[in-house]
Structures are given as C-alpha cells and as structure tokens.
Amino acid sequence: MSRAFTREEDNEAIADIGERPISPHRNLVTERGLAQIEAELERLRKELGKGERQEDRERLATASRDLRYWTARRESAELSVPEADSDVVRFGMGVTLEGEDGGKVHWKIVGEDEADPAKGSISHVSPMAQALFGKGTGDLVTVNGKEWEIVKLTTRE
Missing domain, CATH: 3.10.50.30 (Transcription elongation factor, GreA/GreB, C-terminal domain)
Incomplete structure (x- = not known):
C-alpha cells in the first residue's frame, strides 16, 4: 500500500469526526456556567493555534469542531440568576x-x-x-x- 493511499485514508478519518450535537432546549446558564463557556472558548483558540503551528490535522479538526460547538453555545446562552428571596425552586438555585x-x-x-x-x-x-x-x-x-x-x-x- 502506498503512503499516499494511507494518508488519504487518514484524512478521511480526520474529516469524519462529526459535529457535537447542540441541545434543542433553551441554553440557560449560571454566572459560573457562562464563565466556563468563555474559558473553554479561550482554551480552544489556543489549541487551534497549536494545531496550526504543529500542522496537526487531527488536533485542528477536533479544536475546530469544539470551537464551533462552544461558539454556538455562547451565542445562545441566556444568563439566569435566581432572585435572592425566591421561596420556590428556580434555575440556578x-x-x-x-x-x-x-x-x-x-x-x-x-x-x-x-x-x-x-x-x-x-x-x-x-x-x-x-x-x-x-x-x-x-x-x-x-x-x-x-x-x-x-x-x-x-x-x-
């Protein structure tokens, strides 16, 4: 088997990592949850840069996929903070x-x-x-x- 054929198969496997599914539910987040999304976006931007510098196709594909997921989650995030005097269960409590x-x-x-x-x-x-x-x-x-x-x-x- 030639190297070119092997690399083509590798590229197909890398290209076929699939997308992370996005939930159909409202994307309610706490203050901590929003901070976690922001931190993950920052981490993935750095990871993408590392993948580019190292010409690591698998790292690039994975980081790109995850960056698309977290960007979508950030765009749809709805910050919800419970009222301090709430006497019934609400989001964030x-x-x-x-x-x-x-x-x-x-x-x-x-x-x-x-x-x-x-x-x-x-x-x-x-x-x-x-x-x-x-x-x-x-x-x-x-x-x-x-x-x-x-x-x-x-x-x-």
Missing part, C-alpha cells in the same frame, strides 16, 4: 432533598453544559429539576418512583 429513607442530597440546578451530578449539579432539563421547579420547602416530589421532600432552598453557593 440549590435544593436540599430528604428521601423516604431519611437520606439527604443537595443539587444545584444549572445549564446542560455545566451539569455534573458527581459534583452536585444537575441540568435544568433533567427529570429531577423538572419535578422541582415551582415547588417550595416542605413540598413533595416523586422522581423514578422515589419520593423526596424539599427541606432547604439556597440562592447563592
């Missing part, structure tokens, strides 16, 4: 829940790109967040067959 077994969990409701359940943040389009919106302390919500009581709301964390 922290919610402490107590389960039927007495165990407690705390979630902060954030944008899709910011969500990280392992670190205590869930997307505003998640079933849990959807069940919580508009509810207040003492209200019960059921998600996936499990009942939770809202025991505390926080607007700043």
Whole structure:
C-alpha cells in the first residue's frame, strides 16, 4: 500500500469526526456556567493555534469542531440568576432533598453544559429539576418512583 493511499485514508478519518450535537432546549446558564463557556472558548483558540503551528490535522479538526460547538453555545446562552428571596425552586438555585429513607442530597440546578451530578449539579432539563421547579420547602416530589421532600432552598453557593 502506498503512503499516499494511507494518508488519504487518514484524512478521511480526520474529516469524519462529526459535529457535537447542540441541545434543542433553551441554553440557560449560571454566572459560573457562562464563565466556563468563555474559558473553554479561550482554551480552544489556543489549541487551534497549536494545531496550526504543529500542522496537526487531527488536533485542528477536533479544536475546530469544539470551537464551533462552544461558539454556538455562547451565542445562545441566556444568563439566569435566581432572585435572592425566591421561596420556590428556580434555575440556578440549590435544593436540599430528604428521601423516604431519611437520606439527604443537595443539587444545584444549572445549564446542560455545566451539569455534573458527581459534583452536585444537575441540568435544568433533567427529570429531577423538572419535578422541582415551582415547588417550595416542605413540598413533595416523586422522581423514578422515589419520593423526596424539599427541606432547604439556597440562592447563592
């Protein structure tokens, strides 16, 4: 097999990395989420420059794809800050829940790109967040067959 044929195959594989899907939901973001988008855009611009200097086609393709994604997310971002005196669950708030077994969990409701359940943040389009919106302390919500009581709301964390 000739080198030219191998390089052509490599170029096809690089060109076929695909686009990152953009969510059809509103792109609500917290102040922290907006800062994360800005930081990612800056990082990717630097990555693109490195790829160009090194003539690394795979790095260029990946950085270009991710830059298109984050640029679109920045353009559609809607900053939402909860009112400090809100007594019902809204986007950007922290919610402490107590389960039927007495165990407690705390979630902060954030944008899709910011969500990280392992670190205590869930997307505003998640079933849990959807069940919580508009509810207040003492209200019960059921998600996936499990009942939770809202025991505390926080607007700043």
